[in-house]
Amino acid sequence: MKKLNFGIIGCGRIAHKHAEAIKKNEKANLLCVCDILEERAAEYKDKYGAEAHFTDYRKMLEYSGLDVVNICTPSGMHAEMGIAAAQAGKHVIVEKPMALSLKDADDLIGACDESGVKLAVCFQNxxxxxxxxxxxxxxxxxxxxxxxxxxxxxxxxxxxxxxxxxxxxxxxxxxxxxxxxxxxxxxxxxxxxxxxxxxxxxxxxxxxxxxxxxxxxxxxxxxxxxxxxxxxxxxxxxxxxxxxxxxxxxxxxxxxxxxxxxxxxxxxxxxxxxxxxxxxxxxxxxPNVYGFGHDALVEDFIQAVTNDSKPYIDGWEGRKAxxxxxxxxxxxxxxxxxxxx
Missing domain, CATH: 3.30.360.10 (Dihydrodipicolinate Reductase; domain 2)
Structure with missing residues (x-):
């Protein structure tokens, strides 16, 4: 089975849970990472064995072989980045909250539907x-x-x-x-x-x-x-x-x-x-408030992409909270x- 190639946007407080969950999964590969701070992006690349790092997420979206984008940036950027990823044909996992307004949440859901890509929201608990x-x-x-x-x-x-x-x-x-x-x-x-x-x-x-x-x-x-x-x-x-x-x-x-x-x-x-x-x-x-749910969330998302099924916590579920x-x-x-x- 071909591994799904993941890319993480935002290498801050929560990104390590995504990186660890991807690295643990034998069906996943952490292909690339992105952060506006070059030093932090390079550090994540080396720490988790990614192939490339970027400071511009739009450049990362053009990287060959990328299948899934994990968005771990400040919440106000989630919808914009998720929409751009969907329009680039990438599946999207977005940290909570999926957006800071219902309009942005709806726009993100609509963009993923229109592009035929999967969307999951990180309510890992x-x-x-x-x-x-x-x-x-x-x-x-x-x-x-x-x-x-x-x-x-x-x-x-x-x-x-x-x-x-x-x-x-x-x-x-x-x-x-x-x-x-x-x-x-x-x-x-x-x-x-x-x-x-x-x-x-x-x-x-x-x-x-x-x-x-x-x-x-x-x-x-x-x-x-x-x-x-x-x-x-x-x-x-x-x-x-x-x-x-x-x-x-x-x-x-x-x-x-x-x-x-x-x-x-x-x-x-x-x-x-x-x-x-x-x-x-x-x-x-x-060990901390994040728990272990990201592991299961990544596995569920891989199954959704592979089997063309609905993620356990899709955009409409993520919108409710x-x-x-x-x-x-x-x-x-x-x-x-x-x-x-």
Whole structure:
């Protein structure tokens, strides 16, 4: 089987997870990398054994043999680069959020459809074993009627994190703790609970000197009648505390926790009283908040390209969490409840 040739655009904070996932996969080859800083691009090329490096992503898109582009740049650049890659005939894996506006997200989806290339969004926590187990329980109807849920991200990002680059914490390129950090958990919340009917939110910039929020909260009503709560922050002293997903129903309660929703903390269902063994085999130890989901995401994408099937988290799936965050922001600026169609 011919290996798929990957290229990474943006060699910053998250790029190493993509590079490592590509290098681990026997069906993939890291062909080239790109970063506006020549030194960093060259360092990535040497570290991960790529064939070439670039400082202009459009030049990289012209490189012979390139099949897939992984976009790991600041969020405000995702749509533009993804559209250019699609128009060049390259398949696209884009880090979260896929864009900073719904129009840009739709334009990216449309460009990939028009060019006949695959698009996947990096919500890698969907692949976590505890998350997969929870999803199966929902699909099997074990919760009965869902009553409410919460997605909580209590993390720490010091001021020097934002000061590393001028784009961090800006509306044009980054977003705040809801758009950047909490969007992973918001994705899981809506994936488990279903479509949203309405949302009302508050945000604040309490501690960090940034344009966007460092604390955000929201209440949601889902179309199935269940209620939801979102809490996000990058102000927790003195370090990351938790990323927790709580799902409650008439016949079941599940709490996923750990630093990357990688642990089952509570698992109770009316149809079973002893699942300790099953729970233990789904626990996952991870070294950081990124977890191991990029490995599974890259493998799934290779299968989608090879078999001409839909990626597990395609553009339309990736758009859903973005729509919720944008609705929260609208609610904050208008001081009104945001209704979904």
């Amino acid at each position: 969907r692949f976590n074993p505890p998350v997969q187990k929870l999803r199966r329980a929902l699909e099997e109807g074990r919760f009965g009627k869902l009553t409410h849920a919460s997605a909580i991200v209590r993390w720490f990002r010091p001021q020097d994190y934002y000061d590393q680059a001028p784009w961090r914490g800006t509306r044009a390129m980054d977003g705040g703790c809801l758009m950047n950090q909490s969007i992973h958990n918001i994705d899981l919340l809506q994936w488990m609970m279903g479509p949203v009917e309405s949302v009302f939110g508050y945000t604040a910039t309490n501690l960090r000197k940034i344009e966007c929020e460092d604390v955000g909260v929201a209440v949601l009503k889902f179309k199935n009648g269940a209620l939801g709560v979102i809490e996000a922050s990058t102000t927790i002293y003195p370090e990351n505390l938790e990323e927790t997903l709580n799902i409650f129903g008439e016949k079941g309660t599940v709490v996923l926790g750990g630093i990357a929703v990688n642990k089952i903390e509570t698992w109770k269902f009316a149809d079973s009283t002893d699942e300790n063994g099953a729970i233990d085999q789904h626990q996952q130890d991870v 973005l729509e919720i965050v944008k609705a929260i922001y609208f609610s904050v600026t208008s001081n009104k409840q945001m209704l979904f169609s």
